[in-house]
Amino acid sequence: MVDQAEQLRRLVSAVPQQRKILRRKRIPRVITVTSGKGGVGKTSVVINLAIALALLGKRVVIMDADLGLANVDVIIGLVPVNTLHDVIRGKKTLTEIIITGPEGVKIIPGASGLEELANLTGAQRERLIESLLSLEDMADILLIDTGAGLSQSVLSFVSAADELIVVTTSEPTAITDAYGIIKVVAKNGLHRKAKLIVNQVKNSAEGKEIAERFAQVSKKFLDLELQYLGEICSDQHVVSAVKQQQPFITLYPRAKAAQNVRAIAARLMDLSVEKPGGVRGFVSRLTAMLAQSPRSGT
Numbered sequence: 001m002v003d004q005a006e007q008l009r010r011l012v013s014a015v016p017q018q019r020k021i022l023r024r025k026r027i028p029r030v031i032t033v034t035s036g037k038g039g040v041g042k043t044s045v046v047i048n049l050a051i052a053l054a055l056l057g058k059r060v061v062i063m064d065a066d067l068g069l070a071n072v073d074v075i076i077g078l079v080p081v082n083t084l085h086d087v088i089r090g091k092k093t094l095t096e097i098i099i100t101g102p103e104g105v106k107i108i109p110g111a112s113g114l115e116e117l118a119n120l121t122g123a124q125r126e127r128l129i130e131s132l133l134s135l136e137d138m139a140d141i142l143l144i145d146t147g148a149g150l151s152q153s154v155l156s157f158v159s160a161a162d163e164l165i166v167v168t169t170s171e172p173t174a175i176t177d178a179y180g181i182i183k184v185v186a187k188n189g190l191h192r193k194a195k196l197i198v199n200q201v202k203n204s205a206e207g208k209e210i211a212e213r214f215a216q217v218s219k220k221f222l223d224l225e226l227q228y229l230g231e232i233c234s235d236q237h238v239v240s241a242v243k244q245q246q247p248f249i250t251l252y253p254r255a256k257a258a259q260n261v262r263a264i265a266a267r268l269m270d271l272s273v274e275k276p277g278g279v280r281g282f283v284s285r286l287t288a289m290l291a292q293s294p295r296s297g298t
């Protein structure tokens with residue numbers, strides 16, 4: 001018979017082990033960032049949000065999946081030597097192509113090679129899947145920067161990821177195009193929820209007002225829950241930082257835009273994910289999606 005003291009000892013000794021198991025099993029969040037209209041600030045949001053998340057202690061990897069105009073590295077002032085293309089060709093490993101930015105944020109440069117996914121040989125596909133799977137142990141959060149609009153490749157990334165962040169500005173055309181993206185997402189059953197960031201607002205009230213209307217319309221007509229992450233003010237520090245090829249959050253940490261991004265990072269971490277598929281789920285869905293439409297990968 002086990003006495004009470006023995007039961008307690010067992011309970012206490014089991015706690016650290018359980019924690020270890022939980023830590024090992026932590027599944028990375030895979031989040032695609034997109035917009036309806038181009039130039040609304042996706043890349044800027046991805047980089048600065050990644051750094052804000054890193055400052056919260058998260059290991060963040062950015063995948064640059066803007067197939068036409070990959071430019072994460074340009075904004076961050078780092079020049080990549082190799083891309084995923086070299087991984088697919090078997091010339092480099094993922095670890096060899098990844099570059100490290102501020103606060104240890106890792107960047108997979110200009111993933112223009114992903115366009116070729118549909119036409120990969122079996123060996124190339126295996127190589128890519130295997131190397132992307134290594135991200136599972138490397139990242140707490142994988143942020144994917146895409147191009148704007150409704151291209152097949154953008155939709156593939158949107159549907160492959162567990163979470164979707166849509167960026168818009170307060171401009172009516174940007175809002176209409178953002179709604180267009182969310183409509184396609186809802187109608188195709190890709191996600192039941194989406195997250196929204198309103199960039200380049202005059203003030204917080206403007207962002208909140210846009211988000212409120214957006215959420216109501218999405219709920220009413222699309223039965224989609226829109227979760228508001230927050231707004232980023234239009235801020236000259238952002239423009240100045242872009243010119244200096246540095247993230248505004250590190251260059252001007254006290255700027256309004258930097259404060260906004262830190263608030264967005266905190267809000268993002270507050271929102272939990274139901275049944276995350278992690279990198280494994282992401283990679284298998286992405287390859288399946290892209291393989292479905294070999295000629296529309298742009």
Ligand SMILES: Nc1ncnc2c1ncn2[C@@H]1O[C@H](COP(=O)(O)OP(=O)(O)OP(=O)(O)O)[C@@H](O)[C@H]1O
Pocket residue numbers: 035037038039040041042043044045066069146147148199200201232233234235236238239242257
């Ligand atoms: N909060 C802001 N305040 C002021 N200017 C901003 C802000 N956010 C973005 N910008 C400006 O908008 C420009 C475009 O931003 P960015 O390249 O991030 O957009 P994008 O959505 O990634 O564009 P693309 O669709 O071409 O990929 C930046 O170079 C910057 O000058």
Ligand SMILES: [Mg+2]
Pocket residue numbers: 042043044066071146
């Ligand atoms: Mg961009």
